[in-house]
Amino acid sequence: MISLLGSLVFCMASTIICYMISLKIYRKYKKNWLNPLYTSTIFILAFLLLFHIPYQAYQQGSFIFEQLLQLSIVAFAVPLYKQWPLLMKNFKKIFSGVLAGTILGILSVFLMSQLFHFNHEVLASLIPRSVTLPIALSVSNGLGGATTITVFFVLFSGLFSVICGPHLLKKAGITSKAAKGLAMGTSAQMLGANRSLLWGDEEGALGCIAMTTSAIFLSVMLPLLLILI
Amino acid sequence: MPWIIQLCIITGFLLLGKFFGTIFHLPIPGSVIGMILLLGALIAGLAKLEWVEKAAAFQIKHLTLLFVPLVIGLFLSPNLIPLFDWSFIAALIVSSLCCLLGTAFSVEWFEKRKRRIHK
Incomplete structure (x- = not known):
């Protein structure tokens, strides 16, 4: 019990301190590659390795962050509510676009899984790869996926989409503001919503809407996916 | 509050x-x-x-x-190293592309159709 409490305090303190340092660095130099996610991960890893702290001591305490992650999903109701008028105005466009993208993504995952003979765990972790991490984790848990694999898949596809997406959309001749914002939000979730803010306010707002709605669609589709998988 | x-x-x-x-x-x-x-x-x-x-x-x-x-x-x-398998990477890239372009083209198609109706 004491060791659990100890690792909880240790995990929270080290993560929050490293995050605050990273945030300071990010705000000072304002470079994209100094994203606090990368720098604080490097800080904590270095800290653990340097002082020979067993990884279990850190991992045991990290369940508190999973609980907070669930809270933050509920908090997403607020930005969605603020953009409600915009969402209602473009309802059909957003609905058809996000639904088409999400379904095409899932279909391609099923096809690739048939082609490469992935096992059930990998397939279940691949399906939610395009939605925001907290929801992807709960969907993958529901389907029988593994946490580490899901985190890797979500981060990889998010980074891939955000790095190659803008260029590809330009090559494909997509010029509409809504199409760009929605596509980035659906395929690269948070990273994409942030990237589409660079194009302008409308793209950014739609990117944020696409991120939240695609996550809701996927969670609502979960019963159907459970039958298919 | x-x-x-x-x-x-x-x-x-x-x-x-x-x-x-x-x-x-x-x-x-x-x-x-x-x-x-x-x-x-x-x-x-x-x-x-x-x-x-x-x-x-x-x-x-x-x-x-x-x-x-x-x-x-x-x-x-x-499990990190085995995750860098080329079949996983291929699946991730293909499905991201489907998702990205699927959304973009359906929105674009929708907007074009709407414009035609308005004309």
């Missing part, structure tokens, strides 16, 4: 969502049900934006912090 009470309200909606999920045997994550309930309450006017606005904005602003332990778990996991 003080932010600690705002946090309690958000937690209340999370618990409510989990409760709903359990009694109705919904396979949808409780947190998503909680978000839909909170959104519904805000739209219906049952809850005011000021009740949750500050705490929610704070949580979303520092969402990155909550991802850090997950990424560390990934890096220290013995």
Whole structure:
């Protein structure tokens, strides 16, 4: 019990301190590659390795962050509510676009899984790869996926989409503001919503809407996916 | 409203969502049900934006912090190296492309069709 409490305090303190340092660095130099996610991960890893702290001591305490992650999903109701008028105005466009993208993504995952003979765990972790991490984790848990694999898949596809997406959309001749914002939000979730803010306010707002709605669609589709998988 | 009470309200909606999920045997994550309930309450006017606005904005602003332990778990996991399998990478790239271009083209198609109807 004491060791659990100890690792909880240790995990929270080290993560929050490293995050605050990273945030300071990010705000000072304002470079994209100094994203606090990368720098604080490097800080904590270095800290653990340097002082020979067993990884279990850190991992045991990290369940508190999973609980907070669930809270933050509920908090997403607020930005969605603020953009409600915009969402209602473009309802059909957003609905058809996000639904088409999400379904095409899932279909391609099923096809690739048939082609490469992935096992059930990998397939279940691949399906939610395009939605925001907290929801992807709960969907993958529901389907029988593994946490580490899901985190890797979500981060990889998010980074891939955000790095190659803008260029590809330009090559494909997509010029509409809504199409760009929605596509980035659906395929690269948070990273994409942030990237589409660079194009302008409308793209950014739609990117944020696409991120939240695609996550809701996927969670609502979960019963159907459970039958298919 | 003080932010600690705002946090309690958000937690209340999370618990409510989990409760709903359990009694109705919904396979949808409780947190998503909680978000839909909170959104519904805000739209219906049952809850005011000021009740949750500050705490929610704070949580979303520092969402990155909550991802850090997950990424560390990934890096220290013995399963990391086998994940760089070319078949996984191919599947990820193909499905990301389908998702990205599928959304973009259907929105573009929708806008073109709408314009034609208006003409």
